[in-house]
Amino acid sequence: xxxxxxxxxMEDVLPSETNGTKSGRSDTVDLNDSTLQVDISxxxxxxxxxxxxxxxxxxxxxxxxPEFSVVRQHEEFIWLHDRFDENEDYAxxxxxxxxxxxxxxxxxxxxxxxxxxxxxxxxxEFSKMKQELEAEYLATFKKTVAMHEVFLTRLAQHTVFxxxxxxxxxxxxxxDLSVRTKNKKEKxxxxxKSFNKSxxxxxxxxxxxxxxxYFEREKTFLLEYHMAIKDATTKADKMTxxxxxxxxxxxxxxxxxxxxxxxxxxxxxxxxxxxxxTFEKARKVEGRxxxxxxxxxxxxxxxxxxxxSAAKDLLYRRLRCLANYEQANKNLDRARxxxxxxxxxxxxxxxELAQQNACEKFEHxxxxxxxxLNDLKxxxxxxxxxxxxxxxxxxxxxxxxxxxxxxxxxxSLPEE
Amino acid sequence: xxxxxxxxxxxxxxPGDNPQATHLPRAWAPLARPPPHxxxxxxxxxxxxxxALKSPVSEQTTTPEDQRSPEDPLTPPPPAASLTPExxxxxxxxxxxxxxxxxxxxxxxxxxxxxxxxxxxxAGGNGGEGKQQDxxxxxxxxxxxxxxxxxxxxxxxxxxxxxxxxxxxxNITPAAPTPVTPVAVARSSPEQAEGDGGxxxxxxxxxxxxxxxxxxxxxxxxxxxxKTNVSYFRKKHWSVMRRFSDxxxxxxxxxxxxxxxxxxxxxxxxxxxxxTTKIKLGSDKNADSGSLDFIERRRAAxxxxxxxxxxxxxxxxxxxxxxxxxxxxxxxxxxxxxxxxSAGVLRLLNRVGETVNKMTFKMDESDQWFEERTQQIxxxxxxxxxxxxxxxxxxxxxxxxxxxTAAFAKATAVLSSVExxxxxxxxxxxLSESTERTQxxxxxxxxxxxxxLSENTKDYIQLISAVKDVFHERVKTFQTWQHAQxxxxxxxEAKAKAELAGRMDKVQQAQEEVTEWEGKVERSQxxxxxxxxxxxKEMEQFDVMRVKDFRDMVIKYLEDLMTSQxxxxxxxxxxxxxxxxxx
Numbered sequence: 001x002x003x004x005x006x007x008x009x010m011e012d013v014l015p016s017e018t019n020g021t022k023s024g025r026s027d028t029v030d031l032n033d034s035t036l037q038v039d040i041s042x043x044x045x046x047x048x049x050x051x052x053x054x055x056x057x058x059x060x061x062x063x064x065x066p067e068f069s070v071v072r073q074h075e076e077f078i079w080l081h082d083r084f085d086e087n088e089d090y091a092x093x094x095x096x097x098x099x100x101x102x103x104x105x106x107x108x109x110x111x112x113x114x115x116x117x118x119x120x121x122x123x124x125e126f127s128k129m130k131q132e133l134e135a136e137y138l139a140t141f142k143k144t145v146a147m148h149e150v151f152l153t154r155l156a157q158h159t160v161f162x163x164x165x166x167x168x169x170x171x172x173x174x175x176d177l178s179v180r181t182k183n184k185k186e187k188x189x190x191x192x193k194s195f196n197k198s199x200x201x202x203x204x205x206x207x208x209x210x211x212x213x214y215f216e217r218e219k220t221f222l223l224e225y226h227m228a229i230k231d232a233t234t235k236a237d238k239m240t241x242x243x244x245x246x247x248x249x250x251x252x253x254x255x256x257x258x259x260x261x262x263x264x265x266x267x268x269x270x271x272x273x274x275x276x277x278t279f280e281k282a283r284k285v286e287g288r289x290x291x292x293x294x295x296x297x298x299x300x301x302x303x304x305x306x307x308x309s310a311a312k313d314l315l316y317r318r319l320r321c322l323a324n325y326e327q328a329n330k331n332l333d334r335a336r337x338x339x340x341x342x343x344x345x346x347x348x349x350x351x352e353l354a355q356q357n358a359c360e361k362f363e364h365x366x367x368x369x370x371x372x373l374n375d376l377k378x379x380x381x382x383x384x385x386x387x388x389x390x391x392x393x394x395x396x397x398x399x400x401x402x403x404x405x406x407x408x409x410x411x412s413l414p415e416e
Numbered sequence: 417x418x419x420x421x422x423x424x425x426x427x428x429x430x431p432g433d434n435p436q437a438t439h440l441p442r443a444w445a446p447l448a449r450p451p452p453h454x455x456x457x458x459x460x461x462x463x464x465x466x467x468a469l470k471s472p473v474s475e476q477t478t479t480p481e482d483q484r485s486p487e488d489p490l491t492p493p494p495p496a497a498s499l500t501p502e503x504x505x506x507x508x509x510x511x512x513x514x515x516x517x518x519x520x521x522x523x524x525x526x527x528x529x530x531x532x533x534x535x536x537x538x539a540g541g542n543g544g545e546g547k548q549q550d551x552x553x554x555x556x557x558x559x560x561x562x563x564x565x566x567x568x569x570x571x572x573x574x575x576x577x578x579x580x581x582x583x584x585x586x587n588i589t590p591a592a593p594t595p596v597t598p599v600a601v602a603r604s605s606p607e608q609a610e611g612d613g614g615x616x617x618x619x620x621x622x623x624x625x626x627x628x629x630x631x632x633x634x635x636x637x638x639x640x641x642x643k644t645n646v647s648y649f650r651k652k653h654w655s656v657m658r659r660f661s662d663x664x665x666x667x668x669x670x671x672x673x674x675x676x677x678x679x680x681x682x683x684x685x686x687x688x689x690x691x692t693t694k695i696k697l698g699s700d701k702n703a704d705s706g707s708l709d710f711i712e713r714r715r716a717a718x719x720x721x722x723x724x725x726x727x728x729x730x731x732x733x734x735x736x737x738x739x740x741x742x743x744x745x746x747x748x749x750x751x752x753x754x755x756x757x758s759a760g761v762l763r764l765l766n767r768v769g770e771t772v773n774k775m776t777f778k779m780d781e782s783d784q785w786f787e788e789r790t791q792q793i794x795x796x797x798x799x800x801x802x803x804x805x806x807x808x809x810x811x812x813x814x815x816x817x818x819x820x821t822a823a824f825a826k827a828t829a830v831l832s833s834v835e836x837x838x839x840x841x842x843x844x845x846x847l848s849e850s851t852e853r854t855q856x857x858x859x860x861x862x863x864x865x866x867x868x869l870s871e872n873t874k875d876y877i878q879l880i881s882a883v884k885d886v887f888h889e890r891v892k893t894f895q896t897w898q899h900a901q902x903x904x905x906x907x908x909e910a911k912a913k914a915e916l917a918g919r920m921d922k923v924q925q926a927q928e929e930v931t932e933w934e935g936k937v938e939r940s941q942x943x944x945x946x947x948x949x950x951x952x953k954e955m956e957q958f959d960v961m962r963v964k965d966f967r968d969m970v971i972k973y974l975e976d977l978m979t980s981q982x983x984x985x986x987x988x989x990x991x992x993x994x995x996x997x998x999x
Contacts (some may be wrong), residue, residue, distance in 0.1 A: 221836060228831040235824040242817035249813050252806035260799050263792065267963055275970050282977075381840050385998040388843060392992045399984040406978035413971060 035059050038156040038171065040149040041069065045141055049073055050102045052148055056171045062163075063172060074101055076170065076177045077148055080155075083166040090161070091317045091361070092368025094376060096154040097306035099147035107137040125255040128280075132248060132287070139291055143299070150303075197316075204319045212366065218373055219315050226308045233301040240298055243290035250283035271413060278409040282402055289398045296391035304380055311376050318365045321358070328358035618644035618726045620741070622719040625711045628659075635659045636711065638718060642741050648733070650742060660687075662740065662747050663718055669736045670725070678950030680886050680958050681731070682724035683878040685717035716867055720875055727961065770888070773895075783948065789955060790887060797880045800873055807870040814862035818855050825851040839998045846994040853987045857980050864976040872969045876962070883958065890947045897940035904933040 035058060042053035055069040081098035084090055111133050118126055155161045170177070254276045261272035328351070335351035624639040641655040667684035674681055688710070726732050726741075740747065781787045825848045832844035911926035 221834075224834045225831075228827070228834045232824065232827040232831045235820065235827040238820040239817070239824045242813060242820045245813040246810065246817055249806060249810040253803070253810060256799070256803040256806050260796075260803060263795050263799055264963075267959075268966065271967060271970075275974070278974070377837065381837050381998065384840055385843070385995065388847065388995040388998070389992065392988050392995050396985060396988040396992065399981045399988065403978055403981040403985060406974050406981065410971065410974050410978065413967075413974075 036156045036162050038149075038152045040145055040152070043141070043145045045102075045104075050141075050144065052077075052145065054152065054171060062168060068172065070171065070174055072170070072177075074099070074148070077151060079177065080166060080170045081151070084155075084161065084164065085313075087164075088361075091321065092314070092365040092372070093158075093160065094307070094310045094314050094372045096151055096158075096161075097303075097310045099144070099151045102141075102144040104137065104140060107133060107140055110136070121252070122255055122259065124258075125251060128251050128255070129248070132251070135287075136244075139294075143295075200320070201316050204316070204323060214370065215315065215318065215366070219319075222308060222312055222315065226305065226312060229301055229308060230305050233298060233305050236293070236298040236301055240290050240294040243293060244287065247283050247286035247290055250279050250286065254279035254283065274409060274413060278405060281405050285398050285402045285405065289395065292394040292398070293391065296387045296394065300383055300387040304383070307376060307380070311373060314369055314372060318362070318369050321362045321365050325355070325358035325362040328355040331355070618642065618646050618732065620719065620722040620726055622715050622722060625715050635661070636714075638715060640722065640741065646732070649738070654742070656742070656744055658740070658747065660714070660718075661749065663721065665747070666725075666736060666740045667721075670731055670734060673734065673736070674731065675886060675889055676947070678886055678889065678947040678954055679728075679730060680879065680882050680954055682721055682728070683875075683882050684721050685714055688714075713871070716871060717875070720872070724875075724879075728957075773892070785952065786887070786890075786948070793880060793883055793887070797877065797884075800877050800880065804870060804873045804877060807865070807873055811862055811865045811870055814858060814865055818858035818862055821851055821855040821858055825849075825855060843994050843998045846991055850987045850991045854984060857983050857987070861976065861980045864973065864980075868969060868973045868976060872965070876966075879958075879962075883955070886951055886954070890944070890951055893940065893944045893947050897937065897944045900933060900937040900940045904930065904937050907933050 037057040039055055040052045041055040044051040044053075050073070052072050052074075053069050054072050055067075056063070057067045059066065078098055081095065084095045111130075114126070114129055114133060121129075155164075155167055161167060257272050257276040257279065261269045261276065264272065332348070332351040332355040335347045339348050619642070621641045621643075622638045623641065626637050627634055628637045629635060637657050637659045639655050640658050641653070642649070643653045645652060664684050664687065667681065671681050722741075725737065731737055781790075828844055828848035828851060832841050832848055835841040835844055907926060907929045911923060911930050914922035914926045
């Protein structure tokens, strides 16, 4: 497939994020801050892979050139995210959720089904449905590019993340990062790790008492919220799907009617053709409704599912840290108890040091976490507000368009 | 079974009055059953072509009565007996008609035009009057017969008495010309009826489905309400209760009476064993949405069926139809509609036979019109089926949309309750409500999709197969004609052989046979031509009606669609300020 430019798609997702980050930061980053600007200027879809052209403009001295581009694939984005995730320094931050894998399976399946059913429909019907599918494919493509871009922009705007070494490498390194996808062993390892993590989470949640009421509340809230929003996202997806199907079935109705018109002959033909035409137009509007719903509603929900997930991760890390801290305390006490006598101060010193580290870490995380969570809240509210307003306005616009379309059709009909 | 013939010279005689207005002369003993011929007569009267008058008569003679010797027109009982095998039909004694009419027909050497007969009768005076006027003419005692013809004549004709005791009491004097008169009279009225079509109004609603009884013997009864200003009905507005098998019985009777005349009979809703059993066995409380849907579908289908049948002037005037619509008591159980009855089995066998016939017999089509129309009907059928399939898909998807929107509304409500930011929570709550409202709109639209678009198209597909049936009737008549011709040739051959052989006795017999078959050939040819003409006329009407119906349906659907969109507009308009209010 040819490279696709999609600049227009970006604005929908981008500003909400940057607005959010803007408001939460004490050191606000101007949207137009040119110190580090990242975007995806181009994307190429090749059978199984999508190649993104990441374009950077910067005034920062660290970088070799003020403006440059590299080609990255999805796996490299994930690599970048994992680097951030693993970095203990960033434990107190919400790591921006990684973009989802580009998934064209659904579109591909539909295209295949269409190909199989080709014999049973007329040429026009077939070409119309094919067009629809291609538009769908294009929309999915645009969306995945947008997600990847948002991920990068959030990193670029974050005061701490933007200076990360891995991030720089990601942006600058012209060669392939040779991030191979995890082979079987690593995948199993990864699975194991995440399994561990979730059991740990549950264990901690059950046993670890949080010292800070605020975090306790936050945790409960986030958990509940996460479930609710995940549910809402699935339902929203189903709804937009159904909407799309309704719009698509208009195609067959429209073409069936036009065929009927030819059989009926002059008496009804004009009438029928007008109606068929109206259905065709109505279909386009309905399709638009469906895709807008998808973009404004489902995507917003989906994004905050993932962000919420990242926040949960943050809380988990903090809790783990707390557990470690408490463990270190216990160790220190034990060490101290064991070493009442003087000649094993090393143990005590070690334990003391460990405890101190743990304490520091914990404090640091707690502070940062508070900031981040507040930030997340604010971002979420703004994003929702913006998208809900846009959703409502678009729905209104489309409904009006359809009503108008139908009205003019009805007016022109009885004239026969 | 004996039938009533309400005969009265007074136009104000209402059905239900003393049916035995007069007594038939001995000759006219109660008929075994009223042949549908009467209606057929009307059917033809319907055509504005006076020439068509003859047809009913000949038709009556050609059909089952082939065997009957045309020489004895005045033997009512036997002819009556040999008439259609159909049981009760509170119709007329068309056989009176027939047998009598036969006389002139035959006498005139088979001249097909009854018009030659008494067109000059006072019947002509009916032209300027309403349908009911026919009976007002004293010199036309046959006018009493007329009503039986099912023409839009006096109500008294409706020999439907609550007791429904069939005892035919035609007071028709077996005067030879008399039978003709009714025809003539009837002729003008149908014409008039046609002309008056614009002023007539009849609307039937089927409502209040109720389950009567319990268990396997229970059934659904529907209230049939009729509003009309058509003169031959007793009242302007009334209701009766009918059960589903009554509707089917009516349809069957109409088919038997009118199909031969080339009428397109609107098809009745199908029996559905599953749906019905579910209802029978389910209790009232258990009425789940599935069976409620089924009942609603059926009710709507019955309503459409009744209205379609009533728009057809001939069918509307049919006594069976009128009885169905008017009779205040329960109709006799139309047991023949049950699939397992003997009649049902017979019908099934007949249908199988007919299907085989359809496939094997290829008619030599000489009429261009029929060839074109047949093709058009076929392609129309195929196309409508396809269209119907895509409509059903639309209905399904929209229903799915309604369901998923409802699910989403619930999820959003949950989300809103969890959300801690108060104004966002409020906004989400509003979103949930708006979506809930949209869902209702979608659901209503899906219903409109279904009832307005999909079901109507399905009806049309069934109507088209009724049309095909009518066309097939014509083919059958053609077959009969061909067969008669072949037999005639054979008989002639036999006669020639007998002559050669000098066997005088055989010659005599052969001669008789030849004459008989000549008559048959002629009659079947007339029948064929008559049915061809009737079909043409019928198809014209059918086309007009079909076009109008289709336009109405589409327009209504578009209006519904537009209303939905306008409602959606309102929903979103109320939501926007809420969304903007998020702080």
